[in-house]
Amino acid sequence: MQLPDGANPLPPDPQYRPVDDYRRMKVICIGAGMCGITVGALFPQAIPNLDLVIYEKNSEVGGTWYDGRIQPDLTPHTYQYTFASNPNWSRFYPPGKEFEQYLIDVSKQFDVYKYVKFGHKFESAKWHADIGQWEVQVLNLEDGTVKTDWADILIKATGFVNAWEWPNVPGREKFKGHMVHTANWDDSYDVTGKNVAVVGYGSTGVQITPAIQPIVKHLDHYVRGKVWVPPGGGTNFQELAERGVEKNFDHPKWERKFFCNNPEAYLAFRKKQEQWSNMVQAVQLKGTEMNAQFREMLKENMRQTCKDKPELVDMLMPEYAPGCRRLIMGQAWLEALNKPNANLIPKAVKEFTEKGLIDSDGVEREYEAIICATGFDKNMDNRSTPYVGRNGITLQQAWDPDPVAYFGVAAPDMPNLFIMFGPNSAPFAGSIVHTFEGAAKYIIKCIKKIQLEYIKSMAVNAWVKQVDHHMSTTVLSESCFTWFKRNKPEGRVITSWPGSAMHGYFGWENPRYEDFDYESWLPEDAPLSYLGSGFTVAERDNGDTTGYMSYTDVKTVMPVTDYAEDTPRL
Missing domain, CATH: 3.50.50.60 (FAD/NAD(P)-binding domain)
Known part of the structure; x- marks a missing residue:
């Protein structure tokens, strides 16, 4: 067979090949x-x-x-x-x-x-x-x-x-200020003391807002939908409570040194965090007590967090069950939106202008910088x-x-x-x-x-049948606007494992x-000819033919030392 230029060689004849000789x-x-x-x-x-x-x-x-x-x-x-x-x-x-x-x-x-x-x-x-x-x-x-x-x-x-996207909004090239996408961040630009807009409320949108809110003059975050926000993010918030913090904490030098010198202790710490995340699958199932309790917890957390701006609760709290779309790991985001210099605008962006942007109600606002947190092409x-x-x-x-x-x-x-x-x-x-x-x-x-x-x-x-059956039992099958379903409220779930x-x-x-x-590659009348020459690589190369004696996959073995000279004989 004539191979194209650069193609890999075809497999050799297995007739003389040891059975464990991987091609x-x-x-x-x-x-x-x-x-x-x-x-x-x-x-x-x-x-x-x-x-x-x-x-x-x-x-x-x-x-x-x-x-x-x-x-x-x-x-x-x-x-x-x-x-x-x-x-x-x-x-x-x-x-x-x-x-x-x-x-x-x-x-x-x-x-x-x-x-x-x-x-x-x-x-x-x-x-x-x-x-x-x-x-x-x-x-x-x-x-x-x-x-x-x-x-x-x-x-x-x-x-x-992988492929990040600018918002599908006209006029982006008109804007005379600084515009950046969170997936292509510009470290050289300083937002300190500036009027800033954040567009988009996926993961990066809710991560960037609390990061810059303390240093900007004013921040508007454009959010066109409603979202559930779990306290402590998607991690073991009990760990935060045990440390006496709400959002984050430093690992002091002594603790890091202790983990480095005691790998078993760090493994136990990792397992503690992962154990929590492994135990919440039932939250996703429709009609379960756990889902109902989770929903009430999220409601109460949003009310408590937004008590300085209670109007945020009506703007953000969804009708769909938690988990229908990706939970927003944004406790710090909620807290940032409650600050005097931050504002949530529950509107879509209609158009960019030279000085800022126009929302879906036709209101124009001016900014020195616009941060687009509009994510990626997930189709x-x-x-x-x-x-x-x-x-x-x-x-x-x-x-x-x-x-x-x-x-x-x-x-x-x-x-x-x-x-x-x-x-x-x-x-x-x-x-x-x-x-x-x-x-x-x-x-x-x-x-x-x-x-x-x-x-x-x-x-x-x-x-597809197994996946769709499982999804029908979860809150993902409820009507909500999410890229999990290609932004089709009643669409198939394309991202989630069942x-x-x-x-x-x-x-x-x-x-x-x-x-x-x-x-x-083998003839139809000889489908098992890959078994080759009847030998192994070790036999061909005069290698160790007793390697199987160096290990065992049996969980319990009898050590040689247990077979003492005075062991009773039959």
Whole structure:
């Protein structure tokens, strides 16, 4: 078979191959954010004979955290990798720059950098069924050239929050003041003493407002919908209460030193925080006592927090149940809005002007700076970066009308394409980082199966029925305006995993290989010829043929010392 220029060699004849001789596998990963770092850290440890390349458009790892660097709305004690504990966080909710530095440190520790090609923007990918490979095109942002690379396996690790968007409002170019998007923050501009508008009330909007409210002259926050705000953010607010604070606290030097010198103590502290987040899944279920209690708690917290401006309660308190749209981790935001120099404007922005903006009621206000916290393109339709799969079907077509992916990792008609943080993979309860790791380990098992068994392609159909059934039992099925449902109040839930983070991690532990459709490199009349020569690598290379004696997966074993000379004999 004539291979295209640059394509990877086809698998060798397995006839003379030891059964445990993993064939070379070229894997291309798109993105070096948290998901891409997970790939770069875990794949080389688990996959033999791996040729891994990670393409990243930025000049550094971190993805969204590199672009935005806004303070996380979840404590990193739970929002970090299980395989890379950091006991040295400066605060319970540290600055965003500190979290970005954590991702850099992890990448250095696990040698992720040697796999990453920075300044390369993904352009397109096309599946070639005859050779079982993806043709991937990336744009070199330094010289403007387009490079073609080939992969046996393609990993889409660009996540939900990758392509940030300006508000879809006319006149943005007219504004003569300073305008910035939170996902492309400008550290050189100082908002101190200025009149500032914040547009948008997603995660970054509610994070930036309390950060700048104390230093600006006046702040207007434009919020066009109503939201639920849990006290203490999405983290263990009991930890805040135990420390005698409401919003945040420093980890003093002595405590950080103690955690560094006592890893078991820090692990116990991490488990304490994560235990809380793992125990709230029932809050999402419709008609439960826990959901009702949670709703009352949020109501009371909003009333108490907004007692200086009670009108905020009517502006913000929704009719839908908590959890129908993403909870706003914004206790500090609520408190900032209660300050005299802050104002909530429950209106959409109609138009930008030279001096400011006009709201949906036609009222114009003037500002020196406008901060757009309008988020990212979360439609996941891949219009600008096409993936062309089996029979010429694009990922955009496969995800019409809604994105679907089997177990959140495998899209229909996309052989050998695996997705990190794909549709229906985000849990309601528990650490989302835990799900990144679970998905990565699932994909590792699939890749090793492809390697060993001479599989040419591995694809699967959707699993929509199970997802939709679960969502019908949750408050996500209520009518609310949320990107979880592509901003369609009655639409399908496209983001959330049908269960908790722990549920997902367990679900990913053992792939149901029988759900996949396969093409093989082997003859139809010899599907098991991947078993090869009848030997193992150790036998071929005169290596250790007794490695299995060095370990056991049995939980309880009898030590040699327990088998004393005077042990009774039969």
